[in-house]
Amino acid sequence: MTVPKVLIADKMSPKAAEIFRQRGVEVDEKPGLSKDELIAIIADYDGLAVRSATKPDADIMAAAEKLKVIGRAGIGVDNVDIPAASARGIVVMNTPFGNSITTAEHAIALLFALARQLPEADASTQAGKWEKSRFMGVEVTGKTLGLIGAGNIGSIVASRALGLRMKVAAFDPFLTEERARDLGIEKVDLDTLLKRADFITLHTPLTDQTRNILSRENLEKTKKGVRIVNCARGGLIDEAALKDLLDSGHVAGAALDVFTQEPAKESPLFGTPGFVATPHLGASTTEAQVNVAIQVAEQMADYLLTGAVTNALNTPSVSAEEAPKLKPYMALAEKLGLLAGQLVEEGVTRVTVEAEGALAELGLKPVTSAVLAGLMKPVSDSVNMVNAPVIARDRGIDIAEVRHEKEGDYHTLLRVTVETGAGTRSVAGTLFGDNNPRLVELFGIGMEADLSGTMLYVENEDKPGFIGAVGSTLGKAGVNIGTFNLGRRGNGGEAVMLVSVDENISEPLLWEICRLDGVRDVKALRF
Template sequence: MAPKVLISDKLSAAAVQIFKDRGIEVDFQPDLGKDKDKLAEVIGDYDGLAIRSATKVTEKILENATNLKVIGRAGIGTDNIDKDAASKRGVIVMNTPFGNMITTAEHAIAMMFAVARQIPEASASTHAGKWEKSKFMGVELTGKTLGVIGAGNIGGIVCDRARGLRMKVLAYDPYLSQEKADSMGVTKVELDDLLGRADFITLHVPLTDQTRNILSKENLSKTKKGVRVINCARGGLVDEAALAELLQSGHVAGAAFDVFAEEPATENPLFNLPNVVCTPHLGAATTEAQENVALQVAEQMSDYLLTGAVTNALNMPSVTAEEAKIMGPWIKLSDHLGSFIGQMTDEPIKAINILYDGSVAEMNLEALNCAVVAGIMKRFNPETNMVSAPLTARERGIRISTTNQAQSGAFEGYVKVTVVTDARERSIAGTVFSDGKPRFIQIKGINIDAEIGRHMLYTTNEDVPGIIGTLGNTMGSNGVNIANFTLGRKTAKGEAIALLYVDAPVPDDVIGKLKATGMFQQVRPLQFDVA
């Protein structure tokens, strides 16, 4: 059955056509996002949801999204999506961070010009029939110092444009390396240094717990007298009431805001103050940008629903279509390894350690990590998937570590998973053979070669005669057919294991009969999600 996508905001006809051309059933209802009750009523019918900013994807909406696999936001900001709730339900959240970069950067530059030369006020005065030439004395940008908070994609373009205007550019960004700053031609500084030196300050960071009110009342008081502040990034980055006070006192000479803490902004402390330019969140509002982000989100969502490729996801590692093809068997193996350990572990898990050896160490390890953790976490919640698993593990305080190494054994590549509890460490390793089928190759340090089936039985015992006969006879006499039988031991008469691939679940009474023989230390039925 073809995937089904709902578009609940205004997207271009070309984006709608992309879904159709890719064989995806699309329901285009551009005003539905404004009706949260109606959206909650119908969302369960869809595999994908494509939105802009008007649709609010709340926890309540997601509770009804029983089939939803991906949310695509045509644009950068995802404040209108409850990402934690989406992750818990295993829904990928994508955005389109590159489609409107130039447009947003250009708007910031335009707003800087507007506030430097008081263009909106001068225009309104002239339209009113006044000729107040001496009233609107502006300042040049050339030679001024611009402080850029956030030098990523959009901030980087602003830096480039500002240097073209012969401005001196200071950049504050904890993730900006000195080498990158040098190549951009900007001076990397700490925030306090930027605040004290900048003639203009422009913000280009997402709204997070770390960046919320980054221009607080305290930080605004550290700014140079006569500074002008531009925010075309996200509302909530600036204490708007504190900024209004500094504008009225004359410490801040002007401000230009495209985004506000509360939107739609019908009231705001900055409104109606002199030399404050306000626009209604127009950063991405150009014909080119709107078309670009719409087409981009349609392609990304289609790729994921049809091929498993993940691009620009906020709660899942990116996986290209080519990687998805190559990594498919390894992702399945990783899930099986995690599932085995999850089913075998009854006590709380403290840590998960994952070793990648040989060829697999060169793959997308973030995605494989998610698959391992998902397999383990399914023990606690069967609905867990690669999206929700890391969050579930984090909420339980489980530490996850990864090691990769060059080929060290007979296999071209393998994955080994170890979980740590207060009582013990438990490990399992596996590989993918040339036929593309995953295999278990080691359990508890004992080498094996086990095909993985939907229904399996795991036993541990002392290596003594009669084990095979007891297993075979008990299974056969109770109508359980064995498809594959794998044995392994550490040493003669030492610890040994058996892994049976059976055609149907082993009944509880058969498990009881095996335990009653006294020959087995463990008898554990297992189930795996095998296609």
């Protein structure tokens, strides 16, 4: 057996190389290589371990004749060209949980910095002043912490805040009531959180749904005197609006570790009274750096030696025998999950995956993972078919798989049923020509549609002229229609439509469609 060989291309804890060697993997440590230098030697390696400095792109991968896996010691993989890696069959892994405690502790540190004005008090005192009366802080005990995002890091922040005798209210579409009770926190909607929170801290990825989640409108809904912390991702807060509300005194303080543009060498927020900034230090502790180095080495060694896949961003856990058969079903599963995830607003408590006909004869675990990956993608851009079941379990979501060996109207059918506090809804699809994913049922209404690109979802009362009104509204906005897919329960009853369009659908246009007579719900979907 050929001994696999790994290149560590960025500065990393020595523990990584130690683990590779202990596992029988040959390893070279060569941090600081230029792109040309890396291209010149990468053909010798089966694995490439990086942090953020090295940027494996299509050129590097084209020269990497043997490369099987890229391991990112950390969460973000913006520096890795994942589509290029996928095209060449290279697995891309990250270590999503190695920085969790460190990031959570940094959020708590910034919370205290705001509560007691520590940076300003330090600067004043070291400047020879003694402005004791100027720095009147607030206690955190008994205050309400509003948590936007209650996943891995958010739940750690919640536990620390409870230890400080704070009250914790959380907004997270995938947080169940049961999981909230286990954490000792209260699950609330976003508006309630904004009105009640004395402190707000964000722990959610940046997605289309979370971008500017603290918009000007939402910032203005907050309690006067609120203090805001963001150690998650830049782009979650409207920074210009935050500046205005700090100046007005509505927001008493804000601490950002992340910015919309990084490195943030300049910002209108800099110098604003009550504002604290750190240069993306969430993961910057000795322990975190050691943890991610150990994890990436263990994951890469497992894959190179046994084929085991952990925390992969571009491939599911599938055996070699089943992979060709499952591939089209997994594409269907992810699209159905993504559809459900964009249409369901309440916290998901249970997901049931039902396979009928040919699919029932195959392994359902990868298919279920693909469903969950699609379902949670609207709120977590780092979710994938490998880590989705773990994330679902951590959120308290119950997962069920059901097989029906009989064939129904289709030779194979996949049904995804999602239960929330608001009720139960299901979507179903099949494969056309054994390869092409196709929606065939939406919320119990028969409808055939290809789920791709940007789509408009409308739920309405079945009335004459309604289809024309929607088409006319889109036309006036300059939005071109690709396909119009319709379904209804009966004459004059509930009707749904899925309209594929060639342009993005703006919020003002959605509101205009929402005001049409008979509309019950409207959403912009992306596949």
